[in-house]
Amino acid sequence: MSSVEINGLIKKHDKLFTENLPQCRGIQVYNEKLLTINGKEYRSWNPYRSKLAAALHKGIKNIRIQPDTQILYLGAATGTTVSHLSDIVTNGMVYAVESSPISMSKLLKVSTQRTNIAPLLMDANHPQRYKSFVPIVDILYQDISQRNQAEIFIKNMDSYLKKDGQGILMMKARSIDVALQPKKAYEQVGEELKKQGITITDVVELSPYEKDHAVLMATW
Numbered sequence: 137m138s139s140v141e142i143n144g145l146i147k148k149h150d151k152l153f154t155e156n157l158p159q160c161r162g163i164q165v166y167n168e169k170l171l172t173i174n175g176k177e178y179r180s181w182n183p184y185r186s187k188l189a190a191a192l193h194k195g196i197k198n199i200r201i202q203p204d205t206q207i208l209y210l211g212a213a214t215g216t217t218v219s220h221l222s223d224i225v226t227n228g229m230v231y232a233v234e235s236s237p238i239s240m241s242k243l244l245k246v247s248t249q250r251t252n253i254a255p256l257l258m259d260a261n262h263p264q265r266y267k268s269f270v271p272i273v274d275i276l277y278q279d280i281s282q283r284n285q286a287e288i289f290i291k292n293m294d295s296y297l298k299k300d301g302q303g304i305l306m307m308k309a310r311s312i313d314v315a316l317q318p319k320k321a322y323e324q325v326g327e328e329l330k331k332q333g334i335t336i337t338d339v340v341e342l343s344p345y346e347k348d349h350a351v352l353m354a355t356w
């Protein structure tokens with residue numbers, strides 16, 4: 137695992153924990169373990185449940201998340217990873233886009249406890265529809281297992297990511313093309329992004345935490 141340099145993120149016995157928001161003390165989001173150290177409460181961040189935790193375990197470097205970071209998160213689901221980002225960006229915001237009303241009902245509950253999450257029941261294929269809610273952001277994070285995941289990422293980068301911002305794309309090989317070897321599928325997405333002037337800074341496979349998934353890091 138890479139050295140841990142993110143605010144409020146600690147490593148203990150090779151496991152990751154984020155410092156729970158004070159107003160959420162004692163509250164679990166997905167039945168994660170809670171730990172108290174020196175009066176602060178920490179939530180275990182499970183790499184089998186969150187691809188970002190998996191990426192950190194796999195040694196991904198230079199994720200630029202600070203307390204005041206603004207994040208646009210596409211494919212928020214019920215808020216597992218979003219809740220850990222909310223622990224970290226204590227003075228920032230996570231704009232959490234999710235298209236499933238069922239997942240959104242759980243995400244809404246999480247976001248009433250955590251005021252730095254803005255839940256948006258929207259389709260990430262149409263970034264203009266959330267223009268009045270989402271500002272230009274420091275980080276675009278996408279975890280959407282759709283065939284056109286590269287297209288969605290490009291559109292949202294174009295609409296919302298600031299010039300020196302960071303894009304984090306979780307890729308699922310089988311969603312890109314079932315017939316392709318995972319490495320080839322990741323290369324295909326990389327090529328699509330490069331054609332749009334996007335620079336790929338890193339690609340890391342997420343096994344054994346997530347089979348046939350990889351994280352791609354991008355900048356303009």
Ligand SMILES: C[S@@+](CC[C@H](N)C(=O)[O-])C[C@H]1O[C@@H](n2cnc3c(N)ncnc32)[C@H](O)[C@@H]1O
Binds near residue numbers: 186212233259261
């Ligand atoms: C793999 S899950 C995300 C898990 C989540 N990122 C986490 O770590 O907790 C993918 C999510 O993307 C959502 N999704 C799929 N297509 C979407 C779209 N076009 N716009 C917004 N969300 C979408 C799905 O409903 C699903 O909840």
